[in-house]
Each structure stands twice: as C-alpha cells, then as structure tokens.
Amino acid sequence: MEISSFLLPKDKVAYITSSFSMREAMDQLEQHHYTAIPIVDEEGKYVGTLSEGDLLWKLKNTPDLTFGNMEKVPVSEIQKHVHNESVLINAQMEDMLTLAADQNFVPVIEKGGIFLGIIRRKDIIEYYTRNITD
Structure with missing residues (x-):
C-alpha cells in the first residue's frame, strides 16, 4: 500500500504560513480544534509545526507580551518544541508508520x-482496526 492513500x-x-502572527496562529488552532498545526513558508515548503505549548511558552517567557499585543509577534520568532518530521510522498509505509507512532500527524x-x-x-x-483479521 502507498502512503498516498x-x-x-x-x-x-488547516495550516499557517511562517508570516502569520502569534494571534493569527492561535485563532487557527482554536477554529480547527487543533493542538498543533503545520507551518508552510512563502514558497509552499513545510518548515515545521507550531503547538499550543509553543504559544504558551512564548507568552510565559516574554515580558510585556499579552493577548492584546500578540499580533506583533510573527510565528517565525516563536521557538518550536515539537518537531513533526515529514515524509516524502513516495516513502515506504514503514517510514511513515515509524513517524506516526510518535506524532499525531505526519x-x-x-x-x-x-x-x-x-x-x-x-x-x-x-x-x-477495520482491516485486522485473526
């Protein structure tokens, strides 16, 4: 079976671009009920994953940062604590399954x-689950 299936x-x-503000990213997470969201650059390349925890750590560790001024902080300036490794579309199933064991999404x-x-x-x-037979 191919991973493309x-x-x-x-x-x-739902994904965000690296130029999104912290506030826009938070709104996307809330709107889609995600705990983490892929980040894509202006060229359409996957550059990482932003998690709720990343936003909380940024808020906690940045003096003077409030919900009111989060639109001034670009996603590119937020340290990422989750690294969702990507897989090539033509990768083997085993490669994808290995990543999926540790990541909510690949x-x-x-x-x-x-x-x-x-x-x-x-x-x-x-x-x-549907295809397991004894």
Whole structure:
C-alpha cells in the first residue's frame, strides 16, 4: 500500500504560513480544534509545526507580551518544541508508520520540501482496526 492513500491533501488541511502572527496562529488552532498545526513558508515548503505549548511558552517567557499585543509577534520568532518530521510522498509505509507512532500527524512533502498535506495517526489506526483479521 502507498502512503498516498492516507494523505489528507493540503487543500483540506488547516495550516499557517511562517508570516502569520502569534494571534493569527492561535485563532487557527482554536477554529480547527487543533493542538498543533503545520507551518508552510512563502514558497509552499513545510518548515515545521507550531503547538499550543509553543504559544504558551512564548507568552510565559516574554515580558510585556499579552493577548492584546500578540499580533506583533510573527510565528517565525516563536521557538518550536515539537518537531513533526515529514515524509516524502513516495516513502515506504514503514517510514511513515515509524513517524506516526510518535506524532499525531505526519506532514507529507514532495521532492524539494513542498507541502502536500498530512497523514493523521487517527486515520492509520482506523484503517488497521477495520482491516485486522485473526
């Protein structure tokens, strides 16, 4: 089986760009009920994942930062504590499954790092649950 069969394509995935503000990122997390969200640069390349914890740590460790002025802080200035490693679209299932064991989602890229979408651990578990036979 190819990993592309598990792909939730970019046009169906909420993601942010590295130019988003901290406030915009928080709004996206809230709107989509995510605890982490992929970050894509201006060229469409996957550059990392921003988590709720990253936002909380930034707020805690930045004097004078409040909910009222978070729009002044770009996502690119927030230290990321979660590293969701990506996988190439033509990778082997074993590679993707290894990553999915430790990540809620696996970002999928094509050659050159272009973000194609994600594979959710939930979808993998549901697939194997439906298809396990004794």
